Amino acid sequence: MSLSVSLRHSLPGFDLDVSFDAPRGLTVLFGASGSGKTTVIEAAAGLLRPDAGRVAAGDHVLFDTDARHWLPPHRRRLGYIFQESRLFPHLTVRQNLLYGHWFAPRSAARGELDRVVEMLGVGHLLTRRPAKLSGGEKQRVAIGRALLASPKLILADEPLAALDEARKAEILPYFERLRDETSVPILYVSHSATEVARLATTVVALEAGKVARQGTAAEVLGDPAFRPGSVRGVGAMLEARVLAHHDDGLSELDAKGARLLVPRVPQAPGQGLRVRIMGQDVTIALSKPENISALNVLAGTVEEVSPGSGPGAVVALNTKAGRVLARVTKRSAAALKLAPGLPCYAIIKTVSIAPQDVGG
Amino acid sequence: MSLSVSLRHSLPGFDLDVSFDAPRGLTVLFGASGSGKTTVIEAAAGLLRPDAGRVAAGDHVLFDTDARHWLPPHRRRLGYIFQESRLFPHLTVRQNLLYGHWFAPRSAARGELDRVVEMLGVGHLLTRRPAKLSGGEKQRVAIGRALLASPKLILADEPLAALDEARKAEILPYFERLRDETSVPILYVSHSATEVARLATTVVALEAGKVARQGTAAEVLGDPAFRPGSVRGVGAMLEARVLAHHDDGLSELDAKGARLLVPRVPQAPGQGLRVRIMGQDVTIALSKPENISALNVLAGTVEEVSPGSGPGAVVALNTKAGRVLARVTKRSAAALKLAPGLPCYAIIKTVSIAPQDVGG
Amino acid sequence: MTDWLGPEEWQAVGLSLKVAFWATLGILPLGIFTAHVLARWDFVGKQILNGLVHLPLILPPVVTGYLLLMGFGTRGPLGGLLQEVGIVVAFRWSGAALAAGIMAFPLLVRSIRLSMEAVDPKLEQAAATLGASRFWVFVTVTLPLILPGILAGSVVAFAKAMGEFGATITFVSNIPGQTQTLPLAVYSFLQVPGGEDAAMRLVVVSVVVAMGALVLSEVLARRIARRVAGT
Amino acid sequence: MTDWLGPEEWQAVGLSLKVAFWATLGILPLGIFTAHVLARWDFVGKQILNGLVHLPLILPPVVTGYLLLMGFGTRGPLGGLLQEVGIVVAFRWSGAALAAGIMAFPLLVRSIRLSMEAVDPKLEQAAATLGASRFWVFVTVTLPLILPGILAGSVVAFAKAMGEFGATITFVSNIPGQTQTLPLAVYSFLQVPGGEDAAMRLVVVSVVVAMGALVLSEVLARRIARRVAGT
Amino acid sequence: AALAGSASGQELTVFAAASLKNALHQVAGEYEAQTGTDLHLSFAGSSALARQIQAGAPADVFISAHPAWMDVLAQDGLIVADSRFDLLGNRLVLVAHGVDVKPIEITKDFDLVGHLGDQRLAMALAGAVPAGIYTAAALDWLGQWQDLAPRTAQVGNVRIALALVARGETPFGVVYQSDALAEPGVTAVGLFPLDSHPPIVYPAAALSDDADAERFLMFLQSDTARAAFEAQGFAVLAGE
Ligand SMILES: Nc1ncnc2c1ncn2[C@@H]1O[C@H](COP(=O)(O)OP(=O)(O)OP(=O)(O)O)[C@@H](O)[C@H]1O
């Protein structure tokens, strides 16, 4: 189900004017601190009544000020993960988790609770009250509570910020499954380029209350001008298909005919997936390198060289597998005489393709 | 001033038993969600009275249960950045920032406020109350409030978690300066390997309430067995000195005789600094590569190959510049016949050395 | 120790407990509702409602009793209405409970309202996003969080109801076994020379009873608070 | 309109205001302190203190007045002590203020205590880590955060003080210009034939005054709350 | 002793039973006009006033609604013994709801219980306030106190008892004659015989050897005062 958001709201000293349509899937709201992400989410949740606007998830219109339509929050069927957990202090973790369940018309199966508890690693905390949880534990329970409400729209405000890498790696696939296996639209605030790359169907970048950029994850991430957070986040996305899983823990992918080796992926052979290749992980060579530890070497031609304001430049390469972005120094670009049309090789280390960069 | 921590405390279902000594500088507490980081910090702050233990910053003994010594929190001269901001709702941002100032015996200069406000980018918020701030804005004010209290010990519990990359990049150098230019010990909780690498003098890794590993940042990060958060965090640290700044935005460093090119660093020529080389950014080649965009190629010999549980292996290389860790696939290690003693080249892209990996 | 008090006095003790108990219980639902209205709603005339609630505190009790008599007496408009549904309050213990309840009402409402205003609306919002309607938010979030305030308010109300004198004697007079509560008995004793001892014995009984309720409520409140605070 | 009430009645109005004002102001510091002790300290005998505070609520007002008379009368032990430092409360307006203050005390303490218990101790901890001693934490964090509760408690106390009758008439008698507050004047009128009209006029005056205080406090409380909530 | 600030004897404080308010106000006005003395009148229940006098109240004159409290003060030596006299008398009347009620002659044969039916009799607190004490005695004299006691509605004072009858909450009530006169909604249907209860007297006494107090007590027995008291329905005993 698609998500359609259009909002105007004035706060003293801050004006929000945001409008975007996103297809089925997960929409990441991206932007600096104070750019208005939470304000958008709160309006979608009905906790803030914007001056004007309309928010709809498919044909489920949450509100429309023109049509004088306003669903109260409890009729919006939401799963809202707040920026600051907001657990109910008088309820145990289990009761917190099941709170939305009480009000859901069709109840999620019992197995659902167990699965979510398992994924979040909060099984040993079920009888505790929130005051006795650590910061990350609270946040995990808050995630579970929202997911278990059988929502028709998931609103996630930096759900993973308080978690360590290992824990994030366990929870990210769950959001992927939600995105792909259900039709529930997800509006997801994140500062992390990794999460954007891995999860986003659509990226909406906010700047001071306005939409600065919007597009599919591939478009936005493939754009050399897009700097999610910092220049380090530049990276293109390739569509691929699993060919085989090898015994040494590597998976072989086919990206439009090009072969890629990546650390074992969960998808079965034949299944499609997408792989993000970070610009900084791509080395450009003019001759095919030999005796090198990097396993992936893609032949291609230079399409575009975009010098940045600093010492670097982003080079777009046209390879068989698709567009690949490489970040190199201006010095190297000059030394190698990189220019549109020049044939070259993109060297990509297998290990630099992190699990979180590979997603369904 | 050194920091000495020794704590025993039992909570229902959780036992903390932590003891470490850290030299002058910044000590990072590292560990999964629920491993006891906040508990350690709270004990140091005096908000939790541990069953037994002692915490001292230099000769400023905060408490010592054996000696029946207990300084109440307000006499500990702390700058505590809480995991959940805890701003005073009835005070404006300015009043929040200056709160500790009222009680500090020697007052920080007025200029200090302006500098911190500038660094945190909260100048336009000074007359607002916390309820009107965004999540990241709150966290920034909380950081400022702690720093402006002229503390003798800074306790920072994931201070940057809620912030975007750009904002983090602005605040990190401030912590570096605090670490290097003042003698105030800093105890800093972080989940981010980047922050560890950039800031830590000492790293203390916690696991389920126990110290799992402890050492200088170089030791811990140079240890192939250390996996901060995920295997992606593996990376060694090199000590270097600035040789020159070039016009194309690069800085030339001297690492024990080896030349390194990195994106422009703030240090003046002649000054020392440290550079973190992430394992996944190092490619190993048997012959010296030509016509390649990577600017740094260090000659060395293989010292150790540690296969991981997955498809990868961490290879420790002995180079002129010091120990470098490379992450390669087991397949490549086999193909290149990597074994201790083998001469090889470490290829390191300049751009992959991020500003946050270079620190004073 | 039973002859420490005469049978009539023991009756007064029992009656006082009954009256105070039912007065408190009776005003509780309306008190919670009123507190909710005052804390969370916004409407014209809110100040008037607020004033009405506080009236029994401001008026001399005799006046309150007198007004009750006008309203709820057998010939009073409300009394007539009640009588038609079979409830007689005039000269009955139920009338004493009514008087005590009305006198205690402002204290109950204030306590509950204060607690309610301290509940973080963000939690109520969170509940709403999870599908709870206004009513269910109230029942599952607000109500449990204000339990300490309800308890505190109830105990104050109970104590006030145990001590209420002026409105009660005016409204339902002093009928042993029906409306002669402890304070009325104490008053009677104090009116005649030499009655101080008997009065003080009764005072001791009311103090003991009310203290019991007080301590009980403190223990309960502490338990609730500890649960929520997690310490 | 000045002849709507006679000079003696106007005197009662003025006196009531004076008595209620000073009663409220006088118990405020002790009330805040007591609430703090009850909310945040832990010690043996806390329940006893708590009980003592509630005593005036439980006791029939006549008894409270009687005990005050015994203690603070010119011949009472405390009265004698006060007299030595030059303070006479017996049969003076200051005595009426004392009685009203004591009767209002439990209401004040309860309000403040409830607010205080709602203050997040985490904020107080944060203040402590920033160098604020217990005293300063209280002054700079707790106190501003409980202002609404203090206000609410003060208004209830003021209303109660305006309406106090039983303890006052028993303790300091009913002397026009000295101790005859509004409720006492109302009482006097109601004791004799034909006094009802005058009594009702006085009742109207007390209601108007108390409502004024009430509305004022609501407006103030709302302003404070809005500031803090940031809405 | 007078109130603080009055060293000159120009002020006089009188503690009087609350039911005397109207009459004494009138008398006081006259007295102040004649002598220039500033009179402070404090009206409350006799028990409260007596206790206050015991506790050192700055009163110069006490007028009680019942001899018992005056006796207590006398025992304590708090009154000037030879200044005491019975100032006023009163009668108990049976009042009925409504204006057009047949008078009843109250004799020992009068069946009040029967008249009440299943309703109550309004009266002041038996055994506590003076009117209640007298009423209980009178009903005892009728031989019906045992039966009537559970059927009474006893209130704090006579005025409220009267109000109960006036509003029809009870069909009958027993009140002072002085109160019954002024109430429009009730009819005084019968006067209790004088011997049905101890004499209702309001004793007065000076509390100090003060010439002003003496003078005021004298004034209370003057014709001016008598007229005022009688206008309120009291019988003036003094001077007869
Ligand atoms: N009051 C308590 N009673 C029982 N267990 C507690 C209590 N407070 C914390 N814990 C437990 O102690 C452990 C350590 O908590 P702590 O807050 O120190 O974790 P942390 O390392 O800071 O985690 P995070 O990164 O999630 O903030 C957790 O497992 C938590 O559940």
Ligand SMILES: Nc1ncnc2c1ncn2[C@@H]1O[C@H](COP(=O)(O)OP(=O)(O)OP(=O)(O)O)[C@@H](O)[C@H]1O
């Ligand atoms: N009640 C308010 N009054 C005035 N300004 C407000 C109010 N609430 C929020 N703001 C401002 O609106 C802007 C957007 O806030 P919002 O919470 O949406 O930011 P955000 O993008 O979620 O930031 P963060 O990443 O820091 O959470 C901020 O600049 C904030 O200061």
Ligand SMILES: [Mg+2]
């Ligand atoms: Mg936000």
Ligand SMILES: [Mg+2]
């Ligand atoms: Mg923590």
